[in-house]
Amino acid sequence: MTYFPDYLKTYPNMDSAFPLHIGIHRLEHGFRAHRHDFLEFSFVIEGEGWEIINNVKHEMRPGTFTFVQPYQVHELFTEPGSKLVLYNCMFGMELLMEHGSGDSLAELIEPSQLDAFMHYDGAAREQVEILMRDMLQEYEGNEQWRRTMLAARLKELLVRFDRERRKYTPARPEEDSAVVAVAAAAPVQSARGSSVWPIIYYIHRNYQDNLTLSDLSQRFGMSVSRISEVIKETTGQTFVHFVHDLRLRHASSLLVSTDYSVVDVALEVGFGSYKTFARIFRERKGMVPLAYRKAKRTQTRTVK
Known part of the structure; x- marks a missing residue:
């Protein structure tokens, strides 16, 4: 029987117009092997351990920044007697794919020979920790321009990471670069x-x-x-289930964050008919689209 690591398909705030969640995790026993179709980065504050991403192992210690791409299998291990404390940020791929923008960071999720991690030390580590702290504070607040600030912090952290790893990633032989580029990031x-x-x-x-x-x-x-x-x-x-999953995720976000009719939502995300959309939505979510919209909006008002 083929073994598939856990496939994590949800995270807090996923079904929103700005699919991003950041928090602090404390891991005494690591975290099991898993994969997901969203993006994730972490920054270690305390503790020691290691992580394996697509069978490549790297150390985790205070100052380690790791960027995990969609579908990469990764597993975290905590050093015995230690506790890994780290910032963890999960976000939708669409936040890096800005159509028509020269500042799109979609290149970061293309196959690359660059490392998936970076160890920050000294002043660079302090700067990244300040950015992480500010981002978490912004996320937990409700001030004007919150999304704009979160998007700015997200981009700055990823750009800093990419610049730094480019400085320290050893040059590879030219004849091997194509092979390495595929192997490093392809799931x-x-x-x-x-x-x-x-x-x-x-x-x-x-x-x-x-x-x-x-x-x-x-x-x-x-x-x-x-x-x-x-x-x-x-x-x-399967291909069909995968496409339906992407469409339902988009539909869930539109139901919560817009006043589009359910028919318009169905057509917008790629379903050819309302009946097909409603049937698949109910099978996956356990309720019809309008009930989902009402439940999520009520939940949001309660949290506020």
Whole structure:
């Protein structure tokens, strides 16, 4: 039987117009192997341990910043007798994919030979810790321009991380760079050694369209059966379930954050009919779309 690490599909604040959550985690016994389709970074405040990302191990100590990409299998381990205390931020891929913007950070989730972690020391560590603290304070507050400030902090942290790791990542032989680039960030390799990430990325960008396995087969030069296989290997879901999951996540956000009619929401996220949308939504969420909207908005008012 094929083993799939846990597939985490939710996080706080996911179903909102600004899908981002940040908090402080305290891990006495690490965290089991898992993967998810959202992005995540962490910054260690206290404690010692290590992390394995796609079978690559790195140390975790105060000042370690780690950036985990979608579908990468990762597991955290706490040094015996220690406790890992770290900032943890989870956010939707769409926050880095700003259409028509020259400042888009989508390149950060392309296959890369760069390390997924960085050890900050001295003044650089202090600066990052101040940014993390400010970001958490902004997240927990409710001041004017909150989302703008959170987006700015998110970008600054990721840009600082990318700049620093580029300084310290050893140069690799030119003839090996293409292989390393794929291996470093791709979540799964196909039997022929090619990266499945471009396929997953394309689905994330185009799930609102009428995507089919045949379309993907023609675009990526792989058979329909192989496309289907690598999607299942990567996400733990069939192609159809994967696309439905992306559409339902978008729909949930629109139901909570807009006044679009349910029919408009269904069409906006890629479902061809309201009946199909309503049926699948109820199967996955346990309630019809209008009931979900009412429940989530009531919950939001209660929290405030």
